Amino acid sequence: MGRAGLTPERLTLAGAELADEAGFEQVTLSALARRFDVKVASLYSHLKNSQELKTRIALFALEELADRVADAVAGRAGKDALTAFANAYRDYARAHPGRYDAARFRLDPQTAAASAGVRHAQMTRAILRGYDLAEPDQTHAVRMLGSVFHGYVSLETAGGFSHTNVASQESWAWTLDALDAALRTRATP
């Protein structure tokens, strides 16, 4: 009887793929075991429980998303950086809806603190350097940007924008314009 070559990393990646194909809520140890043609109990040698699998997928997605965003904003500033950040974020959610969902998975505080979520906040602050915002305005702006990006892609992927014939892409561009303008007028002299 050959070995399937299970490792936490391979299980995490397969779980991420499964999430994109069938939705994050369909990520179960049973489904994962089927995918590797192995019995469910075998997975417990590599994962503490199903919670750990989901947490690992979440952390993996956060890293991957942070990498893409970092790549997109490198060498850009101002509205250019804002747009690159926002598009990288939205593109990731559209290309990997299951992983994006996973990135929203509730992590316990210490896991969250050690996650790439911190990089996300840092990159958002980096974007805002082009807008000359002093504290606490900068924190307010970080929260507003995070809210718009997350809210938009959540509603979009949930199909919320498909009932009118105005293209979502245009609303996205319009929203980024409005955000850029709002941030510029709030620059502290």
Add this chain to the structure above:
Amino acid sequence: MGRAGLTPERLTLAGAELADEAGFEQVTLSALARRFDVKVASLYSHLKNSQELKTRIALFALEELADRVADAVAGRAGKDALTAFANAYRDYARAHPGRYDAARFRLDPQTAAASAGVRHAQMTRAILRGYDLAEPDQTHAVRMLGSVFHGYVSLETAGGFSHTNVASQESWAWTLDALDAALRTRATP
């Protein structure tokens, strides 16, 4: 053996309460049956399956939220209406996190079309009457506002804003200011 007096309505309300107490994902027929001290199978006389229970809770929450928002914006206009809308929305999510989650439950298109979701869109458009936006700007603005409100309360209830000592309430007010300003500068002459 006395009767428990089960009806779809009472089960839906109890499910909503359960969602607020333990989280929407903890809403199961088993938990509901325990709450009424009946056997799980008995619930199937009143509900087709667990999917229907969740759908009913979602529709209930959408109605309730729409009622609160309608009440809040009545007789207001401009920034006053925007603030009232936004606060009613956020207050509901904070007071009833499980129901708010339920309102985000994926409905099939025809159920969604018959739901209070339609009222939400109408009310958002009503808010924008004070800002003189022509189409397609109005649709863009509806989407942006929906994204900010949903995104903000999602991140806030997920604990995303609890790691800095800047009060979330201040960021919320700042964000509403910024949105109001952005909408005013986009008014079509």
Add this chain to the structure above:
DNA sequence: GCGATTTGCCTATATGGTTTAGGTGAACGC
């Protein structure tokens, strides 16, 4: 009132996901 029917909840059972305990065989260290 009394029989027939409907209603409300029941038991029993099947399916499938999670988790733990304990076992086996193949590979590897020496």
Add this chain to the structure above:
DNA sequence: GCGTTCACCTAAACCATATAGGCAAATCGC
């Protein structure tokens, strides 16, 4: 070769979902 470790196994308990079928209380026709 011998023992240990590792990767995967069987078995079994627990819980949620769902269906089938039964019984008794409530309700309706007369």
